Amino acid sequence: MTTAPAVIGELARSLDARDVLAPLRERFLLPEGVVYLDGNSLGPLPAAVPPVLTEVVHRQWGTDLIRSWNTHGWWEAPTRIGDAVGRLIGAAPGQTVAGDSTSVQLFTALNAAASLRPGRPLLVTDPGHFPTDRYLADAVARGRGLEVRGVRPAELEAFLAGEGDRVAVVSYSPVDYRTGELYDMESLTRAAHRAGALVLWDLCHAAGAFPLAVDELAVDLAVGCGYKFLSGGPGAPAFLYVARRHHASLETPLTGWTGHADPFGLGAHYTPAEGVARARIGTPPILSLLALEAALTAFDGVDLHRVRAKSLSLTGFLIRCAEELLPLGFEVVTPVEPARRASHVSLRHPHAYGLVRALADQGVVADMRAPDLLRFGVNALYTTHRDVLTAVLRLRDLVSTAAYDPTPHRPGAVT
Template identity: 55%
Template sequence: MTREWAEQEAAADPLAAFAKDFLIPAGTLALNGNSLGPPAVGVPVALDDAVRRQWGEHLIRGWWDDGWWDAPERVGDRIGRLIGAEPGQVVVGESTSVQLFNGLTAAARLVPRRRVLVADAGNFPTDRYLAASVARLLGLRLVETPMDALPAVLDRYAGEVGAVLCGAVDFRTGELWDVAGLTAAIRRAGGVAVWDLSHAAGAIPLRVDHDAVDLAVGCGYKYLSGGPGAPAFLYAARRHHGDLDLAVTGWHGHADPFAMTDAFVPAAGIARARTGTPHLLSLLALEAALEPLEEAGVAAVRDKSVRLAEYLFALLADLDGVEVVTPRAPDRRGNHVTLRLPDAVAVAEALLRRGVVVDERPPDLLRICLNGLYVSWTDVYDAVAHLWEVLR
């Protein structure tokens, strides 16, 4: 519990060296990787190379000579490995909103006679807005439900349930849902499971193939540290590729893009989920950002993150007036810890002034993310010491 203990743990930490792979200012505790991960040191190097050498020297030939054309699927495969997907099932590009829109539309079209679109009522707002938009466009009935009532809703609408959009981790409370079990329940109801993995990818060992997830999306800027607005990914299980019927059909997803034919003929495989020309600079930044996480391994990072959170829970036990909202069991929480306390906004701002970067969800939630890839035991100790001083 003491800082000396934290220093000993930090000295014995096999992942300690990875903190040097990130640009984090001295004196800053970067504890909101659930919102925006810090830049990996390889990112500015990769961008400079992309602009000066690839684009500047090769101009248009970069699409072939520098592998730009293949980047959405190449980076997709790398993210695929982090979420338990075999190669050829993930593309990267566009924003999470667009991937959600496209994935959810395609999911509903896989089961066109199913007229109920079920959506997680606790999901991030964009997910809910897009579920409403897709339901309206396709003439479906939207049924929103809290995640803990999802099995009951699946029973109630059995025979009607089509696409089901769920967030794997509650963005407010950090609660982790049972991806495998709920996907199986959705399948039994005849539905198609679409998971938003934004708060899970790179944080938690996922097994989308093993769990028979149908489609999934996730953002690139949280645990993948791809930078502000990093491109998002779309996973579609291989068994669905032949029937994947996307609403946003760009020429990059065409079977023969450079033939420039009159009608859209979707590419075989996940390439059909490519849309317009991908934002290469942001995409190459994301690719460079993946390296430390790949080297450390999601399982090892998660294991350390779990232990850091347990240390946080122990330290917080001494603080009055702070309620831990996040479930404490590791299999029931994601990688951020949410505290409920009065004046969460003012506390977050006071912490920020001390260099402790956390974030708040008004009115009373404070979120702390302990990403084992670059957060240390001493960081946890120091953060709680700051919190103690702010609250006092």
């Protein structure tokens, strides 16, 4: 079925007019004339961040200097901001710490989980996991004498039925970073626990995008980045969640000085701090941590269930636009069923990279995943249905007029 753009345009206006989250768009400094559908790679700049950074650079660092570790709460920033993230992922205070990169947090979490299940030789991960997750699983397995098994989420229960008593940790993401498919965290966590294994969730594509309940689901450990849906800025610090029941036995592989029970005592031997603070490693990156803290204020007073409802409306509308407005040659690979759909929609096309490059020239910023997926991320805090329609119409025009290079040179840098 083909729908006239005017008809679907009227639907977009109607949906946006009823959007109770529409005022939240003012919390972001979005460039004029740009449709931004890549916030699942790098969130846009929240309006609260520039004044905070100005204050931190000019007064806290520039004037108060080293005294700011105490007078402005720099020392407590990793746990304070960790708790702010914790509120978005369903974690009670005292279980989340922010700082270091996603890779470092994953390395810490995988090692810690394995140490909590000694004698179990298998580390299970998704063979379709983001590369860093797979690379680090291999690295941790090499260092600890474990074996990595690639098991897709849909196959986990069957795998555990045969080898569950040998599995130390299951490491998954609730969202397929390529297709946007949403997996069932609750059932997968329960399956792992029935086998006596721990579960580590990578929440990079989930935190801030929809409600999470890590405490309620009895999640063991979780990590996530600060620069996607949390909009903390390029390279923003990542976070690590460790359920309170594991704190007393938690062993971290990187025993840095800020995770010491008495960091300023300068003792010869490491004694871990109480609670999740022992997962602190090096001196915290204060500028980026405080930028993330300011960015998180974009969620103040926001009901994540409403965020989820609007996100489903946006992705559902995008799928409809793609199916009804785009010419032949495109395939929607994101699940149509709402319960299986996260916060981005992926379309398959053999010229994905060339089309994404051409869309950027037309003021629509999306991204692609090799070899042939165009990926459109939505964020209910600022994306509109009109944004979605504009992106699809410009994509249609590019293909209809062949106004793009189907095989552009691919530089080494990420687009």
